[in-house]
Amino acid sequence: MDRRELSALAHADHPISAPLSDSTVEHLLRRAIRGQNAHLLDLGCGDGTWLLRALRARDGATAVGVDISGAGFDDVLGEAARLGLADRLELRRQDVAEYRSDRKADLVLSVGAAYAFGGLLQTLQAAREHLAEDGLLLLGDCFWEREPDPAVRAAMEDGPQKFADLPTTVAQVVADGWTPVYGYTSTIAEWDEYEWCWTGTLAQWALDHPEHPDRDLALQMSADHRTSWLGGYRGYLGFVVLLLRPTPAQA
Numbered sequence: 001m002d003r004r005e006l007s008a009l010a011h012a013d014h015p016i017s018a019p020l021s022d023s024t025v026e027h028l029l030r031r032a033i034r035g036q037n038a039h040l041l042d043l044g045c046g047d048g049t050w051l052l053r054a055l056r057a058r059d060g061a062t063a064v065g066v067d068i069s070g071a072g073f074d075d076v077l078g079e080a081a082r083l084g085l086a087d088r089l090e091l092r093r094q095d096v097a098e099y100r101s102d103r104k105a106d107l108v109l110s111v112g113a114a115y116a117f118g119g120l121l122q123t124l125q126a127a128r129e130h131l132a133e134d135g136l137l138l139l140g141d142c143f144w145e146r147e148p149d150p151a152v153r154a155a156m157e158d159g160p161q162k163f164a165d166l167p168t169t170v171a172q173v174v175a176d177g178w179t180p181v182y183g184y185t186s187t188i189a190e191w192d193e194y195e196w197c198w199t200g201t202l203a204q205w206a207l208d209h210p211e212h213p214d215r216d217l218a219l220q221m222s223a224d225h226r227t228s229w230l231g232g233y234r235g236y237l238g239f240v241v242l243l244l245r246p247t248p249a250q251a
């Protein structure tokens, strides 16, 4: 198993790879999807759980999810087939930067995947290209609740993406030509549930598979993640989901 597969294992008890409870996910989908026949596109869809949940309650809706990993696709597609939704859900294993489609989406989702585009503004640009007129974007990303220790900041910003505080994050989005029509910030309980599931599920798997060659790696990954969370970004890193509409040009 490589680290990506171990990470997928860690998400088994919390298939949404973001600090959002099941009821929050349902709430956000209710706010975001307008009309029964909406077409949804999820850029960086994880295993496709957001889309499966969206389709379950909306008869005519269709959805495409794109993720470079593909981990968990088979399970979600199997569940979609069991529910009679298979013909309305397509999951594509592909780099989001390479995804092209003539079909515009009524709702574009990108939750916790802005790093796949290189940052927030690049994600907004990609979403705009896929959005139908009058479409909505559901964008989830991290921000700093409080100024972290420089070492914590460096550890969490080791890729192209840098985070700002919440007012600055929202101001960047607005300046890019979007109007927030709703927003949700994760609670500390949602963060704790997410992180305990991540670290605990992986540790549990390792303890249940003492002979597995990746047992020690899994235990180490779980412990490292727990330390960087509890001793580092807990209470500092926030997560916000914004429901956005393109701001019309001024008359």
Ligand SMILES: C[S@@+](CC[C@H](N)C(=O)[O-])C[C@H]1O[C@@H](n2cnc3c(N)ncnc32)[C@H](O)[C@@H]1O
Residues within 6 Å of the ligand: 015, 016, 017, 018, 043, 044, 045, 046, 047, 049, 050, 066, 067, 068, 069, 070, 094, 095, 096, 097, 110, 111, 112, 113, 115, 116, 117
């Ligand atoms: C934090 S997870 C969020 C997944 C999902 N949106 C959710 O909320 O459950 C980020 C996802 O982005 C995907 N990803 C990262 N880089 C990508 C890329 N270049 N193209 C497509 N997907 C990418 C990862 O495989 C991962 O599934």
